[in-house]
Amino acid sequence: MRQQDRFSLMADSHIADHDRAPWRDRWGAVIFAHDTSAGRLFDVILLTLILLSVLSVLLESVRPIRESYGLCLRVAEWIFTALFTIEYVARLVCARDAKGYAKSFFGIVDLLAVAPIYLSLLFGAAHSFTVVRSLRMLRVFRILKLTQYIGEATAMRVALQQSMRKILVFLFAVLAIVIIAGAMMYEIEGEANGFTSIPTAMYWAIVTVTTVGYGDISPRTVIGRALASMLMIIGYGIIAVPTGIVTFEFARASASGPVRLCAACGLQPHDRDALYCKRCGNRLGQAGAEQSPGNLDS
Secondary structure, three states, rough: OOHHHHHHHHHHHHHHHOOOHHHHHHHHHHHHHOOHHHHHHHHHOOOOOHHHHHHHHHHHHHHHHHHHHHHHHHHHHHHHHHHHHHHHHHHHHHHOOOOHHHHHHHHHHHHHHHHHHHHHHHHOOOOOHHHHHHHHHHHHHHHHOOHHHHHHHHHHHHHHHHHHHHHHHHHHHHHHHHHHHHHHHHHOOOOHHHHHHHHHHHHHHEEEEEEEEOOOOOOHHHHHHHHHHHHHHHHHHHHHHHHHHHHHHHHHHHHHOOEEEEEEEEOOOOOOOOOOOOOOEEEEOOOOEEOOHHHOOO
16 A cells, blocks of 8 residues: 555656646756756855845944944845745745745745744834844855765754753753752842842852852852852752763764664664664665755755
8 A cells, every 4th residue: 555655646746747837947956956057156146145134134233333324224124035035935936845845944944034024014023033044054054065064963953852851851850959949048048138039049049050150149148158059069060961961962873874764753863774663663764764964955
């Protein structure tokens, strides 16, 4: 049954490609391809516009510049937004899998590049969030064929995913320590020394245990200072534990080679010599099961 479905999908794809307008393929080659002169020129122009757009938002946040050139910067921002909107629509039209592109990493970033300015009109949201367009400069890794860096980024993402549960358990333990320490400090110091409530004392405990030390609230009694000293010592261990967890998972992800993705259940990563998925038992492919950087964009 699965083989019949595969043949049916191939037939549907062939029909869709046959009905596809030739101009969509030509424009798609310019917009998505990075190995042609036209495609590289398009990417260079796009990156230049992204840099200028981010620069305009940064300059507008400076009051003297905003008072002198505010109107010009806002007009430039709308021009950039219109160009990026046209580009996003063109990508949807020319992509062979429009839904796949819209749900991909770069597809979401492209949408976020134009959404803030429209949201600022509808809901009064700060258009300063358009600096998210700087994320689009990640395309430079693909344009310059620096795919090994994307591979490292994939290994980092996998390491963070594998570490998430351990880190969450650890953070809950830290939260318990902060609550207990805050309650104790509230009872020890009291409102006279600035610890006006348990949440305020918890804020002090978080600042202390993370070794930030703002100094806006500090203990005055000997017992309070002793408790603060204990929290400071504990803080070094709290910083080291999640770092060690992520480092271990990153080393394991890097040592396992390419990130092997199960086509049936989507589980990743797998050991380098694994033949079957450890969750569903599906046989892992050799080339198609590896998540390549090209899958990040359509």
